[in-house]
Amino acid sequence: MDRLLFGDNQFFGVNHMSEEKARAQQMKFTDTSAIMAVIDAAYDNGISSFMCTTHDRVAEICEIARSDSDRYRDLTFLPCMPYAHKYANAVTEQGMLGALKQFTPDSGILDAAIRGSTSLARKDIDGLVTLLIDSEMKMFNGLHTPVIWLQNVVTDLMLGLGFDHALRLFADHVRDKYGAEPGFITMNLPMLVDRLERLGVDNPLVCANINKIGFRMSGGMEAYRKALEQHRFRTVAMSVFASGAIPPDEAIEWICGQPGIEAIVFGASSRSNIVSTRSLVEKYWTSAAAE
Amino acid sequence: MIRVGLVGLGKMGISHQAVLGGNPGVELAGICDSNSYLLGVLHKYTGVATFSRLDDMLDSAKIDALVIATPSRLHAPMVRAAIDRGVHIFCEKPFCLSTKDGQELAAAAAKKDLITQVGYHNRFVGTFLEVKRLLASNAIGDVTHVLAEAYGPVVLRPSGDTWRSKGLEGGGCLYDYAAHPINLVNWYLGEPRGAGGTVLNRVFSAEIDDEVSSTLYFDRGTTAQLSVSWSDESVRKMTTRLTLWGTQGRIFADRQECHVYLRDGSPMRSHAPGQYRVGWNTKYTTELTQPVDFYLRGEEYTAELDHFVTRCEKGEVDGENSFASAVVTDRTLETMIVDSRHAAMTPYDKTTPVDVQAESARPATHRVGRTRRIRQIANRLIRR
Numbered sequence: 001m002d003r004l005l006f007g008d009n010q011f012f013g014v015n016h017m018s019e020e021k022a023r024a025q026q027m028k029f030t031d032t033s034a035i036m037a038v039i040d041a042a043y044d045n046g047i048s049s050f051m052c053t054t055h056d057r058v059a060e061i062c063e064i065a066r067s068d069s070d071r072y073r074d075l076t077f078l079p080c081m082p083y084a085h086k087y088a089n090a091v092t093e094q095g096m097l098g099a100l101k102q103f104t105p106d107s108g109i110l111d112a113a114i115r116g117s118t119s120l121a122r123k124d125i126d127g128l129v130t131l132l133i134d135s136e137m138k139m140f141n142g143l144h145t146p147v148i149w150l151q152n153v154v155t156d157l158m159l160g161l162g163f164d165h166a167l168r169l170f171a172d173h174v175r176d177k178y179g180a181e182p183g184f185i186t187m188n189l190p191m192l193v194d195r196l197e198r199l200g201v202d203n204p205l206v207c208a209n210i211n212k213i214g215f216r217m218s219g220g221m222e223a224y225r226k227a228l229e230q231h232r233f234r235t236v237a238m239s240v241f242a243s244g245a246i247p248p249d250e251a252i253e254w255i256c257g258q259p260g261i262e263a264i265v266f267g268a269s270s271r272s273n274i275v276s277t278r279s280l281v282e283k284y285w286t287s288a289a290a291e
Numbered sequence: 292m293i294r295v296g297l298v299g300l301g302k303m304g305i306s307h308q309a310v311l312g313g314n315p316g317v318e319l320a321g322i323c324d325s326n327s328y329l330l331g332v333l334h335k336y337t338g339v340a341t342f343s344r345l346d347d348m349l350d351s352a353k354i355d356a357l358v359i360a361t362p363s364r365l366h367a368p369m370v371r372a373a374i375d376r377g378v379h380i381f382c383e384k385p386f387c388l389s390t391k392d393g394q395e396l397a398a399a400a401a402k403k404d405l406i407t408q409v410g411y412h413n414r415f416v417g418t419f420l421e422v423k424r425l426l427a428s429n430a431i432g433d434v435t436h437v438l439a440e441a442y443g444p445v446v447l448r449p450s451g452d453t454w455r456s457k458g459l460e461g462g463g464c465l466y467d468y469a470a471h472p473i474n475l476v477n478w479y480l481g482e483p484r485g486a487g488g489t490v491l492n493r494v495f496s497a498e499i500d501d502e503v504s505s506t507l508y509f510d511r512g513t514t515a516q517l518s519v520s521w522s523d524e525s526v527r528k529m530t531t532r533l534t535l536w537g538t539q540g541r542i543f544a545d546r547q548e549c550h551v552y553l554r555d556g557s558p559m560r561s562h563a564p565g566q567y568r569v570g571w572n573t574k575y576t577t578e579l580t581q582p583v584d585f586y587l588r589g590e591e592y593t594a595e596l597d598h599f600v601t602r603c604e605k606g607e608v609d610g611e612n613s614f615a616s617a618v619v620t621d622r623t624l625e626t627m628i629v630d631s632r633h634a635a636m637t638p639y640d641k642t643t644p645v646d647v648q649a650e651s652a653r654p655a656t657h658r659v660g661r662t663r664r665i666r667q668i669a670n671r672l673i674r675r
Contacts, residue, residue, distance in 0.1 A: 160309025
């Protein structure tokens with residue numbers, strides 16, 4: 001995997017520090033061409049892994065990548081699913097079952113369940129979950145997706161509920177059907193890696209906030225350090241700048257000094273930010289840290 | 292270790308279940324909902340005991356505490372059932388749809404020394420806590436005016452048939468959305484003296500309100516203006532924002548940042564690094580938020596349940612968001628409903644006098660009220 005992965009929060013009004021900044025960014029990226037210009041800048045600077053949500057707008061980016069396959073030959077997509085707000089809003093509006101119906105419109109699976117004639121009626125979730133994964137993956141048809149991530153809101157929900165089967169199911173389906181590595185985004189890394197180990201999910205990719213000030217590192221810095229040192233999983237660090245609370249130089253120097261970090265995902269809204277992050281990583285990432 | 296039962300498996304209920312699952316001090320003794328499919332799935336895959344009737348769970352699950360996350364209409368009877376059995380209660384917001392119910396239940400729970408809490412999670416958000424701290428230190432002097440806002444994308448088209456779209460179920464923007472900023476205003480300013488100019492407006496819904504605007508009046512002329520809509524697609528998720536003006540400065544806060552302007556006379560002003568200085572100051576959630584042991588959707592959801600669980604373990608009857616404090620918000624909401632029925636408005640038509648002089652537009656109240664001024668003069672005379 002590349003050391004630097006390009007994230008997409010900045011494009012869709014996600015900023016963990018400021019709603020005002022988030023809105024300003026949303027305005028800046030109203031046109032998909034503005035998003036594409038930044039992705040192009042990253043791509044032309046050798047950052048070719050795009051870690052993206054399954055947002056409707058990402059479908060447009062996928063379309064561009066497909067239509068100019070020569071230019072984007074090396075561009076890989078690392079989808080993060082599901083785009084949770086889509087589901088959360090639907091649940092608020094239509095209730096839990098109504099929402100499921102909306103997202104599996106042609107399957108008739110829910111009606112069948114209510115009639116009691118399918119695996120759903122036996123409370124078997126495998127069919128439904130794989131159907132939802134497949135529907136989220138449709139937009140990436142024909143594109144290279146070497147890693148498929150489960151968003152932290154779902155990973156951590158399943159973790160808290162003790163719904164281990166769903167984590168296992170996601171890993172298996174992603175490997176079997178898409179030949180991709182399963183990845184889990186989480187805000188609770190120490191708890192998650194213990195659970196995945198117990199479930200026998202082998203050497204999983206885990207993406208979590210890892211930053212010098214311990215922002216959103218639930219379980220505490222010490223538990224993270226221990227987990228990283230034991231190195232039973234492949235780590236992608238996110239929020240290394242803690243949403244801007246840590247100066248870039250200091251943030252990158254620190255993260256590059258941590259054990260077992262395989263990659264960093266970062267967001268940037270301009271070519272100059274991309275270039276400066278890349279050069280900081282080149283400066284601080286010694287071969288020892290990357291091993 | 293406390294044994295907790297959970298009733299209501301909607302968005303908040305499921306979220307609470309996961310957060311409780313991440314708390315090593317909690318044993319989830321049972322979950323209860325009317326949706327048997329959901330119960331079946333959760334039982335099959337997590338092994339949790341399930342109940343389709345609350346009474347059955349209360350009778351047989353041996354719980355110390357109950358978390359209620361059902362539609363608002365069901366809060367009062369469920370809280371009553373829990374009180375009858377001497378169980379501590381965490382109830383989602385709004386507390387009760389009737390102040391009378393709320394007052395009775397708060398009194399009944401207090402009589403039994405039960406721990407009570409309502410899910411106004413904003414009181415556990417770092418930035419809003421900081422505002423509380425600033426006001427307690429009189430940072431912006433006398434608060435003269437507050438703008439309390441909440442916007443989000445819940446009802447964006449004329450459809451929807453969940454309980455949130457039914458007035459009788461306690462749905463509507465007032466109870467679902469406006470309750471949050473109003474609860475913060477109650478936290479900062481206390482009980483209002485009244486409400487005026489309340490409009491509960493429909494945008495897309497057939498039965499219920501999608502927009503709320505109102506003025507709340509407080510002692511000494513302080514007012515709070517409310518502007519709330521859950522039919523705003525431009526925001527990605529619900530945003531609650533408070534702006535407070537005072538004689539010594541101004542504060543703006545949402546869940547992520549806190550901007551504070553201090554005037555030269557503010558008692559909080561300082562030259563020390565990291566402290567508030569005269570002029571603009573910005574503090575972010577990264578600095579103001581206390582870490583939690585398990586995170587889902589926001590630190591505040593864990594923090595509020597941790598607070599409740601700790602109170603249950605220690606038997607602390609006093610705590611944040613007690614039933615009694617939530618009744619103040621329920622009552623504020625009801626006052627606004629009553630006010631909205633007056634539909635008072637000064638007409639802009641032929642009946643409006645056209646000879647009102649601009650200079651007669653005198654403010655209704657004074658910062659230093661008349662009684663206070665008389666007292667000041669009296670004190671001065673006594674000192675002489």
